[in-house]
Amino acid sequence: MxxxxxxxxxxxxxxxxxxxxxxxxxxxxxxxxxxxxxxxxxxxxxxEFPYTLDAKITVQDDKNPLFTSNTSLVFNYGGISGKVQEVLLNLKSRKHHEKVVDSLNLYLSYLKQGRFYKTDIYGRNSFKFIGVDSAFQVIGQPIKITFNDENSFELSYDFDKAEEVYTQNYATKAVKTLPIALSSYTASFKFDEYIDLPFLKGNIVKRDGAKIVAGESFFIQYNNFNSTVSSFSGRYAVANTANSPLLSIRLTDKNKAKIVDYLNTSVFILERDQLQRKNQYAINTVAFIDKQLARVKGELNKKADSLNDFKKQNKIFDIVSESGLLMSKIEDYNTQKEVLNQNILAYDLLKNYLLTSNDFTSFPAPAVEGVTDANIIGAIGKIVELSIQKSTLQASVRDNVSVFGDLNNQIEALKNVILQNIASAKTNIGFQIQSINSRIYNTESEFSVIPENTQRLEAIEREYLLSQSTYNLYLAKRGEADLIKASNISDIILIEPAKDVGQGRNAxxxxxxxxxxxxxxxxxxxxxxxxxxxxDSKIHMPNDLGDLTKIPLLGVVGKNDSENNLAVFNKPKSAVAEAFRAVRSSLQFMYKKHDLEGTKTVMITSSVSGEGKTFCSINIASVFALSGKRTVLVGLDLRKPKIFGDFDIDNNIGAVNYLIGQKTLAEVVQKTKVSNLDVITSGPIPPNPSELLIGEQMDRFITELKANYDYIVLDTPPLGLVADALELVEYVDASLYVVRQDYTKKDMLAMINDKYKKGEVKNISFLYNYYDQKAKYGYGYGYGYGYGAYGNGYHENSNEKETILSRVKSVFKK
Known part of the structure; x- marks a missing residue:
């Protein structure tokens, strides 16, 4: 305890x-x-276990052998490791997976019903559905295809009484719901015949060499595009060891053919995009030069027309020999001037590129040709470095994060520095051109002896030659860009493509x-x-009392299965009757231990109503009576009388009548069908039950009972509800406090424990009632309890035949 x-x-x-x-x-x-x-x-x-296949690629830094220091169109910062990281980001990007899914139409599934689930038959399907991408196709709903013969099939669906379905336009990726008139549908179509349903548009064609089996059924199902992309990207992995250029890409799926196509297509798209990006520098350069050529060509044509018109009008076809020396000198000045003009042109090209371009990961050759200023070259290198950093981040970071703002600000600052340097360089060249023009003017003034028409002719020719030189320069640069574009190869090399070589499923x-x-x-x-x-606050086992109180346990009584409370009388050989005989023996031992002679008295009480106090009182009195002793059972529960019903007697007169002086003892005693057992019921309910149980009349009542009987059993009110039972303690030799299994709460014993501790009750013991050993775990009290089959033959058992249902219930009975 x-x-x-x-x-x-x-x-x-x-x-x-x-x-x-x-x-x-x-x-x-x-x-x-x-x-x-x-x-x-x-x-x-x-x-269904999935497969995992892989493909291996390597990232190379392939330099175009036709590149020279003057023709390179790419500023490459970061080397091979930078390219590997860029490829990694591209392979993991959602945009890349969207291209692969779109390329293979993987949002459309081909299925076949298996034993437990629909199996993906991608690569083994004998037919193909060619849907209209610009139409809204139903998603998430299987459409059944059943072959009728070599030329026709039956299309059917069952949307389970749905009134609308989700659809998606795979051209725009828009999703919307469409109402449906029929939730189930069946119709026959021919192969290649256009299917025009509100939510399904396209035609089914046979694959080359496919065998059509009549009666065979398949399913097609469109799936949400974004969900499909997320599914593949979630099962897609890219592995790279240290800074090695070798990459291994893996995919896990339940269909090996789909894995092979997905991985190989992924590499193909990566190669295509990388080469396209590599060629984009040359493409942008060609487009820029083509614009300049169109402008210069127009000026050249105008100058050629002016030269021809002047010669025709003035009939000038040759230059006088005496102007040869001056012309040589002027040509020398013009050459110097041309070089300076080309430098200005170069700066203009660079300025125009800075102002009109958004991508500075590299500078095309015309934009940097002729630029010799070290400050400008250094600033261009920094811009390229920042642009490459920005391009790398864009593959994995949202566009609106602050880091792009910082990079853009740095690029804009460098652009402004370059533009200022360009303006300063052009100003210096302008001063040099002015100086050369002054020299040309002085030299031309020496032509005063030359006819004016000849001088004008030479001026027109000089302008024509200058335009022709500029045009030739652009033509040369355009040829270089075309040559570079034609000779570019991808930096991505497929070392080991994905292939089905009989790999098993993942273990x-x-x-x-x-x-x-x-x-x-x-x-x-x-x-x-x-x-x-x-x-749980209830008492479930007899040994629970040992943990809750120091009051001893006198006996354990089993569950009553009799039709009334007369268990001992009705079934004298039952286990319950034997338990009450054990209680009788324990009481007799208690009386003998205390050297009690003459009439013995016992009081039965409990905590609350319903614990079996009256049941125990009746059967304790019965076992005393059946032993040949004159016994009387007195009902002193004046507020709630009960004992009369089991003996088929009335409660019109009883103890109350005696205590108020209306009747004598003989008049209130009633005989029962149990030999040697008399009963005194409580009688009519009085207004003052507690007062009736104290005083001289109660003393006289007990004294008179002792004179006539060997055993007196008092059935008293619950001690936890009223104090009447405490008034009767002084009249009894022993008190039994009834506790009922799975009914009496542990805290109900607090009051009787307190009374016992203070010595207000004497010779009190607990009587454990309604014990059901089948519901508990290994505790046996009372004769025959807890011994299972060993008690068979000693007790009277129920004659009710046990059914299979009752056996099953008994197994799971609590």
């Missing part, structure tokens, strides 16, 4: 009861475990599920046992 109570007397958690209660749930555990194992087994046999140990099933079966039962034990 000490280890069950804390210092304040409050009951602590009963760990032993918790363990016993948990163990008592073993039948439910077996049932739950059986159900769990069955569910796991069904899941395991339905589990997964499903037996671990049975372990989880065991825990799933046992944990809830343990939790329930803990909660029930923690919050």
């Amino acid at each position: 000490e280890d069950q109570l804390d210092v304040d007397g409050a009951q602590m958690f009963d760990f032993k009861s918790f363990v016993y209660r948990a163990l008592s749930y073993w039948k439910w555990f077996v049932l739950a475990l059986s159900v769990g194992f069955f569910i796991v087994y069904q899941q395991n046999i339905r589990k 997964v140990n499903l037996n671990i599920r049975y372990v989880f099933a065991i825990f799933a079966a046992i944990i809830p039962l343990v939790i329930i046992a803990f909660i029930v034990t923690f919050f």
Whole structure:
């Protein structure tokens, strides 16, 4: 008892009861475990294991052999490791997976019904559905295709009484719901015939060499594009060791043909995009030069027309020989001037590129040709470096994050510095051109002896030659850009393509599920046992009393299965009757121990109504009477009389009539069908029951009973509800406090414990009632209880035939 109570007397958690209660749930555990194992087994046999295939690529820094220091169109910062990181980001990007899914139309599934689920037959389908991408196609709903013969098929669906379906336009990727008139539909079509349903548009064609089997059924199902992309990207992995240029890409799926196509298409799209991006520098350069050529060509044509017109009008076809020396000098000045003009042109091209372009990951050759300023070259390199950094981040970071703003600000600052340097360089060149023009002017003034028409001709020719030189320069640069574009190769090399070489499915140990099933079966039962034990305040076993009180336990009475409370009289050989005989023996031992002679008295009480106090009183009185002793059962529960009904007697007169002086003892005593047993009922309910149980009349009542009977059994009110029973303690030799299994609460014993501790009650014992050993765990009290089959033949058993249903119920009976 000490280890069950804390210092304040409050009951602590009963760990032993918790363990016993948990163990008592073993039948439910077996049932739950059986159900769990069955569910796991069904899941395991339905589990479709996936495959995992891979492909290997390498990233090279392939330089175009036709590149020179003057023709390179790419500023490459970061080397091979930078390219590897860029490729990694591209392979993992959602945009890349969207291109692959779109390229293979993987949002359309071809399925065949298997034993437990629909199997993906991608690559083995004998037909193909060519849908209209610009139309809205139903998603998430299987459409059944059943072949009729070589030329026709039956199309059907069942949308389970749905009034609308989700659809998607795979050209715009827009999703919307469409109402449907028929939730189920069946129609026949011919191969290549256009199917025009509100939510399904396209035609079904036979694949080359495919065999059509009549009666064979398949399914097609459109899936949400975004969900499909997310599914593939989630099962797609890219592995790279250290800074190695070798990359391994893997995909896990239930269909090997789909894995092979997805991986190889992924590499193909990566190669195509990388080469396209590589060629984009040359493409942009060609486009820029073409614009300049169109402008310069127009100016050249105008100058040629002016030259021809002047010669025709003035009939000038040759230059006088005496102007040869001056012309040589002027040509030398013009050459210098041309070089300076080309430098200005170069700066103008660079300025125009800075102002009109958005991507500075590289500078086309015309934009940097002729630029010799070291500050400008250095600033261009920094812009390229920042642009490459920005391009790398764009593959994995949202566009609106602050880092792009910082990079853009740095690029804009460098552009402004370059533009200022360009303006300064052009100003210096302008001063040099002015100086050369002055020299040309002075030289031309020496032509005063040359006819004016000849001088004008030479001026027109000089302008024509200058335009022609500029045009030739652009033509040369355009040829270089075309040559570079034609000779570019991708930096991505497919080392080992994905291939089906008979790989097996991924091995997964499903037996671990049975372990989880065991825990799933046992944990809830343990939790329930803990909660029930923690919050349980009732007495469930006789030995619970040993932890709650120091009052001894006199006996244990089993569950009454008789038609009334006369269990001892009706079934004298039953286990319940034998239990009451054991109580009788214990009482006699108690009387002998205290050297009591003459009439013996015993009082039966309890905590509350319903604990079997009257049942115990009747049967204790019966066992005394059946032993040949004159016994009287007195009903002193004046507020709620009960005992008369079981003996088929009335309650018109009783103890109340005697106590108020209306009747004599002989007049209130009633005979019963039990030999040697008389009963005094409580009689009519009085207004002052407590006052009737004290005083001289009660003394006279007990004295007169002792004069006429060997045993007096007093059936008293519940002690926990009224104080009447305490008034009768002084009249009895022994008191029995009835406790009922699964009914009496533990805290109800607090009052009787207090009375016992203070010595206000004497010779009191507990009588454990309604004991059902089948519902408990291994506690036996009373003759024949707790011995199971060993008690057979000694007690009178029920004649009711046990059915299979009753046996099953008894197994799971709590």
